Amino acid sequence: MSTAPDRAASAELQPLNEAQTGAPQSLVLPHQGPARRRDPRDFHPFLRLNALLADIPPGSSPAPDGKPINLSVGDPQIAPPAYLLEDLTADLGAWGRYPPPRGTNDHAEACVAYLERRYNLPAGWLDPAQHVLPVPGSREGLFFAALALATAGADREPERNAVLLPSPGYHCYMGAAAVAGLAPVFVPATAESNFLPDLAALPAHTLGTSLLAYLCSPSNPQGTALDLEGWRATLHLARACGFALMADECYADVYLDSPPTGALEAAVAEGGSLDGLLVFHSLSKRASAAGLRCGFIAGDPALIERVDACLRIGGAGVPLPIQRAGTRLWRDEALPETSRAYYRDLFARAERILAGRYGYSRPSGGFFLWLDVGDGEAAARKLWAEAGLRVLPGAYMAGPADLPDNAGARYIRVALVYDGETTERALARLVEVLGDGL
Template sequence: MSTATGIGESAELSRDPIEPAPAQSRVAVQQGSARRRDPRDFHPFIRLNQLLADVPPGPSPGVDGRPINLSVGDPQIPPPAYVLEELSADLGAWGRYPPPRGTADYAEACVAYLERRYELPTGWLDPAQHILPLPGSREGLFFAALALATVAAEKEPDRNAVLLPSPGYHCYMGAAAVAGLAPVFVPASLETNFLPDLASLPAHTLGTSLLAYLCSPANPQGAALDVEGWRATLRLARACGFALLADECYGEVYLDAPPSGALQAALAEGGSLDGVLVFHSLSKRGSAAGLRCGFLAGDPALVDRIDACLRIGGAGVPVPVQRAGARLWRDTALPERTRAYYLDLFERAERILAGRYGYSRPAGGFFLWLDVGDGVAAARKLWAEAGLRVLPGAYMSGPADLPDNAGERYIRVALVYDGETTERALTRLVEVLGEEGGPQT
């Protein structure tokens, strides 16, 4: 593999050892063209607003009958009070542009977090080379596609496919669209244990892929790769010459065992960071979505390219935010409190939903992925009759003109409110959708 870019020289490898997927492959490839599309085609909440625009909300189980928004993964528990202390400790710092590569203390805090969370050896990651602060993981995931698109334009113009899970985070689809790359929607369905089966893709698709997005624990289904799954995925990416972008923003929000990460796979595969990046955020771990603070880590050549793109069209992370973020990354008690909150919500959900809508206990995240037969119809019904706002799974699975949508039977329900509100909302959901709302298990 090319150590400079993570793609390029290894493209020759992809023409021989990767065999075409068998005809009975479980993966139905849906590949879009390499052209720029309107980003609104990929934005689920814009589409949801349009779906419900002419539907007044029905009587809601919320306080004072107010609608309950279960469509957005917006944490409702406040971050620690020390965040405000750090943000106001040096008001003068708000008047200065932040250093693009961040402060040394913030980078060191990020490395220490990764070493602790993923049991990585001390010194393997260099804070100066391998870390880039981000105003949230979303910004890094988006700009990564733009940065890598320049690599393809320079060296391999035919390498323009972006592998992304379907359903998945809309940022992946939007990034591919804006970058003029060809999105490949890889079903992450019940048949594939809710994870995209990249190895089943045709050889030509793998050989012309520029990058792959992979989220674990997955948004929305909560499925997680084990370390062997990460290793197999990394080997495939390196053999075929595409970069692996691991979205691990839910890596601290798990129900039982801590999920494995892509850096653990890189370490096990010889220790090289070529072609691999991981993305982390304090939005979920620290319940600080409004802080806009995260980081990416990995291949230093790719880190440099994304850094250059962010300097041109992005936003740096203010120094006071980095100071608060460093303290959050070092807070070892915080994740335990956060997990306890969500575990309680899942236990309440299981009591109400067990045996309904294909419910199963996820490995991580804080979403329910419910099979209701027709997610769009169910979303309108729940809003019209109960003032419950949920997200149709189809809106997370590609543009409206994509055939064989992997999420059309589902709705995504965010478990973010307090226990009492969550119980009222889910009880009302079952009352509205009834036994015909989805398959019984």
């Protein structure tokens, strides 16, 4: 990544618009002056996928019963540990009480202990009482963070109305920007940039009018991870240009080889300040407990306070029994290794079938395939009609339908979550149907 631009280059700020950024049209949605509000449905990939396939009956899938196989959603199929039920039912009366918004001491301490172990952080650097906020999954935290910063009142410079988004990326980022009335700036994360968004390459004005940036590592969908120097450069850039960095690390424990570096490690290396940084973690992937809705935010205490205030008004707290279960799951170090072994096996099977096809490469983490099939929408329709395989067009992760030069248009995302035999049958059929691509 290149070094941060001179902050003085962004001194005179105007409301962000396409002409002022000097960026390619694919980076910024057309609008003039303050960001125009978008319909959040424009950014929801699965609603768009439903519409794409609505008129097509599914073909017979390679499953033994011939029923469709849904490869579009990263829905873990591994059963969570049996003790989860014990923790959820240990105190039935707790389900009848509102949880404290900042969570229980035990849960906060478990979250900090997890971060210290996972990222080799200095003991005592993070304060459970100040630096941690429980959220019902990382998605909810990511969404409310944009609302919290957009409604910061007198503390927010009105000209700062841009949100920097990896394109392709998680649809929650785009939807949060839309609902908050902010201007989404789609930063391509393509093969040319190792599937990571190059924020430093953006024009100085765009950076100077940015309120926040989302960055996912390992990334969804490509599975690319930032190294320590990449995180440091990104954090330095954010602070130099005055925007907050939202580090989505929900796949932090789903890696194939070495554990990916995290943004908090970069904060330590940059001197220990947490200013302008929030990290987001979830048990959905770490513990295969997506339905539990348990995660946390950690970082800048001033930003934590703002997100907390928004959640108290329009969000949901994490119920006490779920925090009890989460406390145990965050402390369980054997659990994620079992999951990693499962996904390593699936990627080994995928490599045997897909090596040399569709730009396949082994990712750093996550459990998605990001396949260049030439035309993602056409491939999704063909696979559904001929093989009962439901995959997600990459374009739906890279912006709304009216975004020119969509960075994901050639791709499909395929979730590797089913057992090995089902995965092999599905991928072999995918190759049979698509051949060398469309």
